[in-house]
Amino acid sequence: MSEIGWDEFCAWAWAQRHLPHAVDAVHVESRGFLAGDREGGLTCWDLEGTLRWSSDVEQRVDCLVTGLDGDSEMLFITAGLDVLGMSLDDGEVVWRRELEGSSETVLFDSGRDRVVVTSSVYDIEHHT
Secondary structure, eight states: OOOOOHHHHHHHOSOOOOOSSOEEEEEEETTEEEEEETTSEEEEEETTSOEEEEEEOSSOEEEEEEEEETTEEEEEEEETTEEEEEETTTOOEEEEEEOSSEEEEEEEETTTTEEEEEEEOOOOOOOO
């Protein structure tokens, strides 16, 4: 494998976007792509790379998935202890639920109109 320079890489990359914090989650869907960072920043661009919206969900974004909830295109995310349902059109938080432990994975089952989330609950005892 040959090494390429930064300028050559930049010419190859069709869209470069800079976020203020390290990205932990990325999702590509038919209308655009989304990135969530470890400080709770969530940004959505269209397929041309133009910013559609940006939001702050206040906790590390771990997982992103989109789905149709009735007539609304929704974004479902895990962020810290929470799972959120957001409008894919404008990034508005429609609902937010706190889980018992750290939220990890979110799935949307459109056939049953359900959001499924995994959560880690740690019960650590320390004996001295």
